[in-house]
Amino acid sequence: MENVTKRTYLSKFVGINASDINYSAGRYDPSAKPPFDIGFEGVGEIVALGLTASANYTVGQSVAYMSGGSFAEYTVVPTKNAIMVPSSKPEYITFLVSGATAYISLKELGSLSEGETVLVTAAAGGTGQFAVQLAKKAKCHVLGTCSSDEKAGFLKTIGCDRPINYKKENIATVLKKECPRGVDVIYESVGGDIFDLAVNNMAVKGRLIVIGFISGYQTLTGLKAIKGGTLPAKLLQKSASVRGFFLLHFHSHYQEALKQLLAMFEKGELACEVDCGDMSPEGRFIGLESVFRAVDYMYTGKNIGKVVVELPPCVSSKL
Numbered sequence: 001m002e003n004v005t006k007r008t009y010l011s012k013f014v015g016i017n018a019s020d021i022n023y024s025a026g027r028y029d030p031s032a033k034p035p036f037d038i039g040f041e042g043v044g045e046i047v048a049l050g051l052t053a054s055a056n057y058t059v060g061q062s063v064a065y066m067s068g069g070s071f072a073e074y075t076v077v078p079t080k081n082a083i084m085v086p087s088s089k090p091e092y093i094t095f096l097v098s099g100a101t102a103y104i105s106l107k108e109l110g111s112l113s114e115g116e117t118v119l120v121t122a123a124a125g126g127t128g129q130f131a132v133q134l135a136k137k138a139k140c141h142v143l144g145t146c147s148s149d150e151k152a153g154f155l156k157t158i159g160c161d162r163p164i165n166y167k168k169e170n171i172a173t174v175l176k177k178e179c180p181r182g183v184d185v186i187y188e189s190v191g192g193d194i195f196d197l198a199v200n201n202m203a204v205k206g207r208l209i210v211i212g213f214i215s216g217y218q219t220l221t222g223l224k225a226i227k228g229g230t231l232p233a234k235l236l237q238k239s240a241s242v243r244g245f246f247l248l249h250f251h252s253h254y255q256e257a258l259k260q261l262l263a264m265f266e267k268g269e270l271a272c273e274v275d276c277g278d279m280s281p282e283g284r285f286i287g288l289e290s291v292f293r294a295v296d297y298m299y300t301g302k303n304i305g306k307v308v309v310e311l312p313p314c315v316s317s318k319l
Contacts, residue, residue: 011044013090014070016294016307017097017126018189018214023068027222037069039291041096043088044311047074057084064092071291073311083258091272094126094306095261097247099272101211102130103257105245106187109209112138116184117203119175120144121194123160124151125298126306127211129273130261131187132160137269143179145171145194147301154304158271175201182206182238191215192224199234199242206240218299273305285309 017040022028024038043064046057057063057079065082069075085092106112118135122128123144135142136159143162144155152163164174171194175183182203188195191213198208216224235241247254264270277285277297285294291309298307 010047010313011042011070011073011075011311012088013043013093013308013310014039014291015041015093015097016291016298016309017041018212018217018298020295021217022222025222037072039069039071041066041093042070042075043085043090043092045088062086062088064096066096071288073288085262090274090276090308090310091265093308094130094272094274095258095265098127098306099130099261100254100257101127101245101247102134102187103261104247104250104253105209105211106131106134106185108250108253109243109245110185110187110207112140112185114139116140117179118142118185118187119183119198119201120187121190121198122146122214123163124154124304125189127189128187129158129271129305133158133270135185140185143183151304154273172197172201185209187211189214192226196227199231202238202240204238204240206238208240208242209245210242211245274308275303275305276308276310286312
């Protein structure tokens with residue numbers, strides 16, 4: 001094995017992220033030329049160990065890992081990119097990108113205080129579900145946007161005080177009526193018009209955390225225009241701030257975030273909803289060939305929770 005600190009895993013589930021199409025389009029690394037491996041995360045079992053890794057791990061143990069090229073039946077990952085988990089349940093994938101993003105960004109950039117109002121956009125999605133729950137744990141009043149009554153119902157089960165189904169209600173109208181002084185913290189992942197709406201509804205000293213802008217990812221540039229011309233004045237008038245969050249820039253906080261998320265989950269204090277596509281027209285997402293269906297499913301807004309793909313055992317492997 002090329003690096004003795006690496007382990008080889010048999011993947012059982014891999015996670016789907018909105019940024020998968022950004023990576024595959026070369027936006028994260030313009031120097032990368034196809035073909036290259038894609039996928040960010042997975043959960044599975046150890047099937048082989050490097051020499052150093054064998055001192056602390058054994059074949060057959062379950063691990064969750066975040067590493068480029070995770071869309072594979074078998075993957076070789078440095079030990080520093082993986083954590084031990086009790087089993088290879090797909091729920092453990094939810095912490096690696098989605099959960100960690102919510103935990104670290106809200107803690108480091110959101111600075112939540114009891115009694116504050118928090119708005120989570122795309123609240124019933126992979127990372128939104130964590131933002132809702134963590135904000136509630138901080139004793140905040142939480143509003144969450146979603147696109148269906150089913151999603152609104154799910155949000156209520158995880159503690160969201162005010163789900164907003166934007167297919168039936170106007171978000172701006174709801175915010176102006178129910179949050180007249182503005183929103184203290186906004187966890188924003190949609191971009192475009194929703195970003196503009198968020199800016200216009202910030203409270204004095206409000207914090208808008210940008211963790212993505214999925215509405216623009218399928219465009220040629222990966223971006224969707226915003227009305228940013230008056231942004232400096234709007235921020236100044238309210239002493240407000242807009243902060244960007246990219247998980248890899250917060251590496252020093254990552255292990256602690258995973259530790260806390262895992263502890264809450266094991267105590268039954270955190271819901272980790274996964275969507276394996278059982279309700280999709282073509283059925284459950286099984287095998288690497290279904291990754292493209294899973295991505296499309298997410299971009300059409302059908303998922304509740306984290307989208308994952310199940311990988312059946314690779315019977316032809318010689319490992």
